Each structure stands twice: as C-alpha cells, then as structure tokens.
Amino acid sequence: MQAPSLPRGDTAALEIHLPGVLERWRDAYLQDLSEKLIVFLVLALLFYVLARLARQVISRNIEDVNRRHILRKSIGYGYAVLLVLTVVALFADALAGLGTLVAVVLAGVAIALQDILKSVVGWMYISTRSGVQVGSRIEVEGVIGDVIDIGVLKTTMLEVGNLVYGRQSTGRLVTIPNSRMVSSSVFLSAAYNPFVWQEIQAVVTFESDWQRAEAILREISSEMHAEIAPELERGFKKLERRFAFKYGTITPIVYASVADHGVALTLRFLTHVRRRRGSVDRVTRRMLAAFADDPEVELAYPTYRVYRLGEEVPGRGGAAALYQPHDLAHSPPDAMHAHPEMLADGDVVIPPPPPADR
Template identity: 40%
Template sequence: MNPFLSGLFSFLSLESALARKVLLTLLVVVLAVVARLLIYRYFDRRFDEESSAALRYRWHKISSYALTALAVFFVGSIWLQEVTGNLTTYLGLLSAGVAIALRDPLVNVAGWGYILWRRPFDLGDRIEIAGIKGDVIDKRIFAFTLMEVGNWVDAEQSTGRVMHVPNAYVFTNDIANYTQGFAFIWHEIPVVVTFESDWRKAKRLLEEIVARHAGPLVPEAGRQMRRATSRFMITAGALTPKVYTRVVDFGVQLTLRYLTGVRQRRGLEEAIWEEILDVFAEHPDIDLAYPTYRIYRPEGDREEA
C-alpha cells in the first residue's frame, strides 16, 4: 500500500479513537449533571420545610461528592484503558508534577479532609480564624464560607459580607469556636458610679437586675456544660451571674458578668442597660460616673471641668 495512504489511514484511525473518547467523556459529564439535577429535585421535594434545610443541604453535598467521584472514575477508565507498560512510572511522574504545580489546591483538599474528619466546626457554628469572625454557612472541597460578623459592626452582629476562607487555613491558624459543645459565652458590662454614690446599694440593685435577665439561662447552660465535660477536659465552675467591684480613676466600677447566647449578646445587654438607667433614675444617691479633669491655675485656684 502507498505509504501516504497508510499514514492517512493510521491518522484517521487515531482520530476516530480520540473522538470516541471525547464523546464518551462528554456523555459521562452530561449524565452526571442530569443525575445531580434529578437528585437535587428529589431532595428538595422531600425536605421542603425550613426545619429540614440543614438535612437537605447535607444530602445535596453527599450526592454531589459521590457523583463527582463516579464521573472522575469513569472518565479516567475511558482515557487509561489502553495504557500499559510504564503506567506506574508515568503516574508517579505525573503525580509529582501535579503535587508541585498544585500545592495550594492540594493543601486545601487536605484541609477539607481534616474538617470532615476532626470536625473543628460544623455548619451553623460561629468561629474566628485568621482574624475573620462569622457563622459557617458552607463547606466545600477547597474553601469554607462564613457569614461575617463584627469588623466595623458592634457586638459581633452580621456585616452582610460573605467570606470565603481556604481550607488550608485550618493548618496554619488558630480556630476559636464560639458554639461547639457549649452554646453560651461570658459577657461583661462595666458600670461606674461616683465615689459619692452609695455603691453598695448600686451593687445590690445590679445583682438583682442581672439575675432577672441572665438567671433563666443558667439551667440550660449547666446542662450543656455537663455534656461538654464528657468531651473536653474542663471544670464546670459557677455559672450564675456575678457583680464584681473595683476602683478606677473616676469612680467605683461594678462589673456585671453573666452568660448569654452567642447571638443574643447585644439584645440582652441592651435590656440590662435600659433597666439600669431606669432604676438608677429612681435613686438620687446613685450617680453614673464619667472621666473628669481638674485644671490648676498658677495662682492656686482650682476649677473642675
């Protein structure tokens, strides 16, 4: 046979084999996408209530990961079915090159595995990592997503921003979890009264106020603390509200210390402050203090400003 025709037939044969692989790959991808849509629709119909949002999200993730793994397996079998001989050497060199070129994505994948295995946080937890605070709203193979709180907003309320954090951060940064094992945090409100005020009465009134607002949370906090002691090496101390006394430059500081829900801190503080202002207004022998300055004139006169 003419060498030119022989080469042409070989070229066409190669092209047809390549075309078959491309078509099969596209078919696998299309089937995976269609299957994903059908599975999502099934779970959306089955878990249509708002209370099942977390369960629906979890099944979406599981099905997505499973379909992706199956698609990768079938595509790999299509393209590697005719590879023989030095397959091990080829894959070894390829893996080394990929590991060097894709170091950061691979570390993110390792971080994803760590998050799933060790579970330093779950969906809905409020965490702080690398200076970013927020509620965990999504976990993906390369990054997890936070609904940011704090920053320029007081009392760690939501900023409205969505922050995408690489999974690799779990290996290089400390993680502070506000809600894991114990859904309460300690909060303090400093109240300063003048030296001339009846600070003992003020302290007694503050103890009554903080007990009314934060006291009902103590039983549930105690139950959660007892459960947490079985998981962590912690000692369950006193959880009841407390008022501490100290002297500062411009008065007597009475610090209210109490437990509050992670997301109720600002609302509870507002309620306590409003009652403090109302109660102190009824007692003329109690005055809130503020910093004052004394100016000394050269002739010895003193004026308070």
C-alpha cells in the same frame, strides 16, 4: 550468532495478514471504548437526575437551614464519588497499562498545585473533627464571621464586627482558603457551646450605696440567666464530653473595685454569642431605669471640684493655699484668675477677684 528468521513464505504471509489483524484489533478496541463511554454517559446522566431529585426533596422537606445545606452538599460530594468509581470500574484495564505515566503526571501536579492540595487536606480536616461547621462563628487571622459554606478549597463566612460597632453582621462575604484553617489559630464559637462571657461595668459615686447597686445588677442578671440556664447546662456538658474540660461557675458574678471617681461594679454573665449586643442593651436599659428610681444610687463620672480662696477644702484640714503670683504690682488685674492652681484629685483653687478701683 544470527537471530532466527522466518521462512520466506511465512514472512510473506505475515506481511499480508498483519495489517488486517491490526485493523480488526483497532476496530474492536474502539468499539469497546465507545460502548464504555456510552455506558459512562448514561450512568452519569442517571446519577445527575437522581442527585437533582434528592436535592429538591431535601429543599421541600427540611426546614433547618444548616441541616438542609449540609445534606445538599453531601449529595454533591456523593455524585462526584460515584463518577470517579464509575470511571475506575469501566476503564481499569486501559488505566493499568498507563500506571507509570499516571504516577509521573500526578507527582508533577502535586508539586504545581500544592496550595490547592493543602486546601483539600484542610477541607478533610474541617469535615471530620475540627469542630468547624456551618453556623459556627470563627475568627481566623483577625477575620471574624459566621460560616455559611464549607467547600473543598475554601470556607465562606458572613463577616461580623468590622464595619459596624458591636459583634453584628456587616453583610459582606469573606472566603478563606481551607489551608489557613490548619496552619493558623482558629477561635471557635457556637460549635459545641454557643455561650460566651460578657462584661458590663458601672461606676457609682463614693456617696452612693454601692451594695444596693450591686444587688440591682445581680437581680437583673439572675433573671436573664434563668431564661438560658437549661441550654447553658447542655452546652457545657457537650464540652465536657468532647474535651478535657470541667465547667465551674456559670451564674452571673459582680466584682467590685475602686476607680478614680467612684466604685466600679463589673457584671460578668453568660450570653449567646449572637446575642451579645442585645444582652448588653437589655442589661444597660434595666440598670439605668433601676438606678434612676433609687435615690441611694448615682452613676459617677470624672469631675472637678472648684473652691475659692479662703473656703474650706473638705478633707484638707483648713483653707485652700493662697495663690501667690510672681509680681502682683506689675500683673494685670485679672492675672490671678488667669492662673488657678490645681490641687490633688482634680480640685481647683480660684483666687478671689482683685478689689475694684475707687
């Protein structure tokens, strides 16, 4: 069966007019594309100018650093979204014919850039309900810091407590891919409630009035607690609304236990996560001053008690045991001093010196 063919005259006419038709179609297509490109560039420039003006207004009128940063970042994201919507609206007809090609290209890009896509997903998670925000103190994979920026691909933190003693800033910036925020454990502070528990231990001698020392610690911590009580209550109520959480005792507590060299008093109190070192310093200074002014309280430290042979050892019911060297006759004169005997609890018995030669 032969395919239908045009008459010779029609074929000749088609050969004559087809190049002109294709040329006019190409010119119309290029003109339409050029007009759309010009419209896109004009709109992009307009959006850019508006975004810069909005950022300048925010910088001049917003005092809060965190809020200002979030608003400026939001404007940047909004600018990018407007550009994408403009491209889709202007070039939808052209993109419709390339649907299959675009799908194949996107699949290849997704495989090649899977780490980047994971970071983008992590950014979406962080930006919604994760609790991580600018100003939060977090710990991820052993790195502790204060969040100062949350980008699409990475989160930037100001490092805390690595090069310096105490939980204070080192001055270094640390960047963590957002994908780690989803796949790793994140320790979060200062987002819903900026207060954490802090403990300080003081050991007083067994002869001290440890109850008096306990009262001093309670007085110091109670005064500090009164200064932050309203903010504490607001923070814990915020936790209750967000999680299945019920706060219990938030007032300072003093625990007592027996240590090797005295009575250990452990003060447990709440403090702001960024003021931990200052709070410890404040409590310690006041505690040392109060203990120094109280004759009934004395700080303890590891000690040794030394007794000479023949002296009464308190609590042992008699004189200290005699030191008996293996061979006194052939031992040097100071042999008994060279080998003192150790008793329990750090007591040392030193034998008396040998009699002088006559």
